[in-house]
Amino acid sequence: MLPWLLGLLAAAGAIQTAASLWDVPWGNTKILLAGGHxxxxxxxxxxxxxxxxxxxxxxxxxxxxxxxxxxxxxxxxEAAYGGARLWIIFWGSAIGGAVAVLGQAxxxxxxxxxxxxxxxxxxxxxxGVKLLPQLxxxxxxxxxxxxxxxxxxxxWLGGPNTDRLAHAGGALGGIxxxxxxxxxxxxxxxxxxxxxxxxxxxxxFAVAALVACAVALAAAHLDRPMPLGKVxxxxxxxxxxxxxxxxxxxxxxxxxxxxxxxxxxxDPAWALRxxxxxxxxxxxxxxxxxxxxxxxxxxxxGDYRALEESNRTGRWVWRQTGVLVAAVxxxxxxxxxxxxxxxxxxxxxxxxxxxxxxxxxxxxxxxATGT
Numbered sequence: 001m002l003p004w005l006l007g008l009l010a011a012a013g014a015i016q017t018a019a020s021l022w023d024v025p026w027g028n029t030k031i032l033l034a035g036g037h038x039x040x041x042x043x044x045x046x047x048x049x050x051x052x053x054x055x056x057x058x059x060x061x062x063x064x065x066x067x068x069x070x071x072x073x074x075x076x077x078e079a080a081y082g083g084a085r086l087w088i089i090f091w092g093s094a095i096g097g098a099v100a101v102l103g104q105a106x107x108x109x110x111x112x113x114x115x116x117x118x119x120x121x122x123x124x125x126x127x128g129v130k131l132l133p134q135l136x137x138x139x140x141x142x143x144x145x146x147x148x149x150x151x152x153x154x155x156w157l158g159g160p161n162t163d164r165l166a167h168a169g170g171a172l173g174g175i176x177x178x179x180x181x182x183x184x185x186x187x188x189x190x191x192x193x194x195x196x197x198x199x200x201x202x203x204x205f206a207v208a209a210l211v212a213c214a215v216a217l218a219a220a221h222l223d224r225p226m227p228l229g230k231v232x233x234x235x236x237x238x239x240x241x242x243x244x245x246x247x248x249x250x251x252x253x254x255x256x257x258x259x260x261x262x263x264x265x266x267d268p269a270w271a272l273r274x275x276x277x278x279x280x281x282x283x284x285x286x287x288x289x290x291x292x293x294x295x296x297x298x299x300x301x302g303d304y305r306a307l308e309e310s311n312r313t314g315r316w317v318w319r320q321t322g323v324l325v326a327a328v329x330x331x332x333x334x335x336x337x338x339x340x341x342x343x344x345x346x347x348x349x350x351x352x353x354x355x356x357x358x359x360x361x362x363x364x365x366x367x368a369t370g371t
Contacts, residue, residue, distance in 0.1 A: 001083030002074040004058050005090060006067055009113055012055035013063040030341050032056055033226055035218035037110040037166075038284060044227040050098035050215035055215070056111040066113040068216065073121045078129055080183045084204040086120070089177045091207050093119020096173020097166040100124070109284045110163045115170025121151050122171040126178025225344035228283055233352045238269040241329045244353055246280050246288065251370060254279035261287055272332060282346065286338025288353070293333050298323075304364045307333060314357035316347045327360035 008292035019027035035052035042049050057063040078086045097115025128135070128144035135143060166204040233244040244255040251265035254277045261279040265271060268290060289296060297303040303319065305328040310317040316336065317322040324336035324343055334353060336346050 001086050002071070002078050005074065005087070006071060009055065009063065009067055009070070013057060013060065016056065017060070026339065026341050029339050030222050031218075032058075032109075032111055033284070033341055034221045034224075035111075035215075037098055038228075039102050039108075040228045040283065041226050042078060042098075042102065043229075046217075046221070046227065047351050048217040050095055051211055051214040052218045053098065053111050054091075054094040054113045054116050057113070057118035058111060062112055066117050070113070070117045070120065072123070073117065077120050077123050077178075081123070081178075082184055082200075084200045084250070085177075085181050087204050088200075088207055089120055089123045089174055090116050092177050092213065093117075093122065093170040093173040096176075097168075100165045100169025100172075103164060104163075106164060110166050111214075112163075112166070114163075115166040115173075117170070118151060118154055118167050119170040119174025119177070121147060121154070121175025123178030123181075125151055126175040127183055128178075129175075130179050130183075146159055224343070225348065226284070228345050228349040230352060231349050236267075238272055238329075241332075243268065243290070243328065244355070245278075245290075246261060246350075246353060249280040249282070249288070252279050252281075253277060254287065254291075282336070282338060283349070284345075286336060286341060286342060286346065288350065289335040289337065290328070290332065291335075292331055294331075296333055296335050301364070304362060307360070308362040308364065310354070311358060311360040311362050314354055316350065316354060318343065326355065328355055328364050330361045 016031055019031050020126060021027070023030070023102050035049060035056050037049050037053035038046075057066070074086060077089065077151055081089070093114070094116035096119060100115075102108050124147045125144065128140070128147060132140065155171055156164060231249065232247045234247045236243045236245045245268050250261075252261040252263045253265055254261050254269055261281050265278055268278040270276075272291070275295070276291065277289050277295055279290075280288040282288055293299060293303070293307070303325075306317045306319045306325050307337065310325060311327040316326055319325045322338055322340050323344070324346065326334040328334060336343065336350065338346060
């Protein structure tokens with residue numbers, strides 16, 4: 001079973017790479033958005049993400065690291081439990097990691113097989129704990145202390161983009177399954193010749209069918225907007241304006257053109273008065289900016305026409321690749337900067353932020369008309 005698992009992850013990585021070359025520049029992003037784990041999307045019925053997120057990776061380095069770790073850890077686990085149990089442990093750990101990710105504070109996204117791979121290592125820990133009374137002191141170190149120490153290190157290891165909740169959930173799922181399953185301790189050469197128990201075989205087939213169904217559903221949603229929750233707002237008074245500002249999103253200030261969002265802003269009105277750009281990191285990936293028009297735009301004819309359309313319709317308007325705009329008052333504007341495939345989702349999620357129809361003042365200057 002181990003070569004099949006490795007081949008499945010490698011095939012998914014090849015599909016991602018091919019998509020990035022075939023559909024430049026958003027092919028890979030579309031796949032990640034269709035199958036990655038996003039709490040809001042899972043809560044709105046897209047259950048397949050709790051499986052497909054395991055097959056997707058942020059980059060080739062991420063994929064190769066998981067393939068290498070699975071190749072090393074998977075062999076002793078398969079020798080101890082057999083191929084069918086390894087398959088169930090892998091996907092059971094993936095679901096354990098997905099459930100843990102649902103507890104994150106924000107609707108951010110997660111991809112990668114790390115949770116499932118650490119679950120396979122967790123199964124070794126569960127096996128050692130199960131056999132602890134029968135082990136001598138040296139074997140307790142080899143079968144319990146060393147795997148448990150490695151598991152604890154790997155759960156917390158990683159950079160700022162590491163999802164430790166996914167690691168912890170996958171590891172816990174693997175420990176529980178490893179403790180529940182009965183080991184068989186057979187050479188790998190003999191496993192293929194041994195007949196698997198019917199209940200175990202049918203359980204493995206059911207898991208495989210569920211994974212296939214999840215992949216099919218993710219493929220069917222490649223070009224559909226991701227369902228995100230409506231962003232709640234609060235009213236902030238700024239001179240003669242009443243701004244509707246996101247309530248739950250983190251706030252900061254951004255330097256125009258740098259795309260960074262730093263600090264903890266408490267008063268967006270203060271940012272406008274001091275000519276700072278208020279910014280809000282968006283769910284999944286992107287920024288919501290609020291600032292003066294001359295800070296956010298070049299103020300050419302296209303900018304004014306987009307702002308005028310937003311004021312006339314009361315909706316977000318597409319300005320250019322990866323950019324939505326909405327006019328505010330006389331001199332200000334909202335701007336969304338995000339990957340193009342996410343803009344349709346943000347139009348729906350941020351609808352309450354856009355000012356009422358006709359509340360802004362957008363006058364096309366003579367210099368912008370070309371006359």
